[in-house]
Amino acid sequence: MPELPEVETTRRGIEPHLSGRQLKDWVIRNAALRWPVKIPQALKGQQVLGVGRRAKYLLIQFDQGALIMHLGMSGSLRVLPADTPLLKHDHIDLLFDDGRVLRFNDPRRFGSIHWQPHPVMEHWLLCALGPEPLSDAFSGAYLKTTARRRKVAVKNFLMDAHVVVGVGNIYANEALFMAGIRPSLQAHRVTLASYERLASAVQEVLQQAIAMGGTTLRDFVNQDGQPGYFRQSLYVYGRSGQLCKVCETPLKGLRIGQRATVFCPKCQRSQGLRSYRC
Ligand SMILES: [Zn+2]
Known part of the structure; x- marks a missing residue:
């Protein structure tokens, strides 16, 4: 299972490729992750402001809120040219204006993607979490x-x-x-x-x-x-x-x-x- 260090490493890996890019479209091949995946149409054309992390959730940040992604038991993310052939369990692509996709692969489908408008931290998955271990609040x-x-x-x-x-x-x-x-x-x-x-x-x-x-x-x-x-x-x-x-x-x-x-x-x-x- 991806733990906090793997999620943070993923965040650091994908952020430079996503930050500043415009989200053009997305493909949901299988919406049946841990919870059904729904991405609002209004996100089309919006720019990624950054990629954050809270606990083991990745936060793809936009002006209006964030996509909250969890890798579950077996999920992974890759940044690839949009025409890269699909592998089994490649359930979701986010397509950006540079012709690349953020591709979400998850064999066991315990991962999740939620849209949450601001304030993002009030989402039910995030609101009751304790402090980050690498923050000053943890002592x-x-x-x-x-x-x-x-x-x-x-x-x-x-x-x-x-x-x-x-x-x-x-x-x-x-x-x-x-x-x-x-x-x-x-x-x-x-x-x-x-x-x-x-x-x-x-x-x-x-x-x-x-x-x-x-x-x-x-x-x-x-x-x-x-x-x-x-x-x-x-x-x-x-x-x-x-x-x-x-x-x-x-x-x-x-x-x-x-x-x-x-x-x-x-x-x-x-x-x-x-x-x-x-
Ligand atoms: Zn000993």
């Missing part, structure tokens, strides 16, 4: 305040889009390792100092993934939805039973909220109000 103090009376495991808390957006399972595992926090610890029991380490770790792991994605992504295609380029640098995710890269203790695996969770019993000892560092 250790914010996490500590938000975690008050929350008894869920800190890993679930971190993956809750009402708390912070875009921290998928891989990144939650990695950030908790880097911060030395046991993933099963109740959110309200994590200290402020630990949350400060965690906020920094989340930002570091996401920025690293974006940086790697930016250097390996070709044709703006997220080939298989797997962050393969990022995998070599992982400390814990997918490494249950293998040795910790820091202390060589065997890593342990468990499931928290149905999601694979891997941690180092030695490096991630942070329990209750006591806090350990590696």
Whole structure:
């Protein structure tokens, strides 16, 4: 599934090709994505002002509002000459005035496209989302305040889009390792100092993934939805039973909220109000 770093990499990849272009027309070969795709006729001839992102939604911005796109489980976007032969699952083309298309491919059709007039952030998909992890609003103090009376495991808390957006399972595992926090610890029991380490770790792991994605992504295609380029640098995710890269203790695996969770019993000892560092 494309995660926040892949979506941000896609945004950076397509924006220079779309910004300033006029939307001439579109072709909807299959409107049955996660929700039926409808694009208002009034968008014809409108200029793209930029491509933004909120959580894992791409925002193609126009004067009157934005097209809100989500890649779902398996979606990808490419910028191509309009006469490029179609591949299976090429469901939607947006045609621009330079003769190129933004082509949306999505085998599993969990992706979506919505039109939303200003204010765009009031769209029902966006209005209840927590802060962006790479913004100033996301900090250790914010996490500590938000975690008050929350008894869920800190890993679930971190993956809750009402708390912070875009921290998928891989990144939650990695950030908790880097911060030395046991993933099963109740959110309200994590200290402020630990949350400060965690906020920094989340930002570091996401920025690293974006940086790697930016250097390996070709044709703006997220080939298989797997962050393969990022995998070599992982400390814990997918490494249950293998040795910790820091202390060589065997890593342990468990499931928290149905999601694979891997941690180092030695490096991630942070329990209750006591806090350990590696
Ligand atoms: Zn360790």
